[in-house]
Amino acid sequence: MSNQQLPGEENAPHRSDDDTVPAARPSTSVPAHDDDEPTRLYLHLKEVWSGRRQQKRRNARTIDPSDSVPFGKGRDPHSLGSTLGNLTDQLGWSPQLSQSEVLLGWPAVVGPELADHATAVDLADGVLMVQCDSTAWATQLRLMRSNILERLANEYPDAKVESIRFIGPDVPSWKHGFRSVPGRGPRDTYG
Known part of the structure; x- marks a missing residue:
């Protein structure tokens, strides 16, 4: 295959078998093989944990001045009683x-x-x-x-x-032991 040219290499210079061409390194954004799932997972995690994605989000975020109003609708302070009442209702107390x-x-x-x-x-x-x-x-x-x-x-x-x-009031028990005989009972002498 030393003298043969591959399709798309018509204008490329002729190479011999002795020429060594360094292998191209795959870029981090596009994996070399689409079917190589571990490589894609590694590159995705590297991108997520490197912080580049978060920087892009932070830079792309626009600040809406109406969001940072200290006193706006829905931001009114609530009394402690109403807050505790809502809490007891939510927790079922x-x-x-x-x-x-x-x-x-x-x-x-x-x-x-x-x-x-x-x-x-x-x-x-x-x-x-x-x-x-x-x-x-x-x-x-x-x-x-x-x-x-x-x-x-x-x-x-x-x-x-x-x-x-x-x-009624607590009365002492007259029954002691398993061989006791039911008697007249305490009656109403303790109250």
Whole structure:
């Protein structure tokens, strides 16, 4: 092939086999082989991580004076209360906060006299648990259950209180061991 010319080399000088031609280095922007995927990946990553692309973007970016206005539409400061309200709504904390408000506002719902003898203990699954000082107070509050539920629904609608359970005082257990016999029970001697 020393004396033969390839197509497109009509005007090129005649070369012999002894002439050594240095190999051309492929440019970094165009790979030598289109099918050589690792080479293309390397060149792409080299371009991305070298910072040239970001410089081109920064240089091509135009600054719009209306974007840098310190006081514009949508840039007004918000109050801390509205910001926290939006945060609690986004994170879904509203039901838990309204339930805790019911527990804290129990004296305002039933009045100071009843609140001295009955304490709201827990609110879970729509059931408000109220611990009473005696069985007499628990009975009295059971009679007032519908009125209390109505006031809770009006004052704390987000808490979703569906029912109230009044618990009497804690009494000691007379049952000791697995061989104990059911007796008459504690009766109403502790309240």
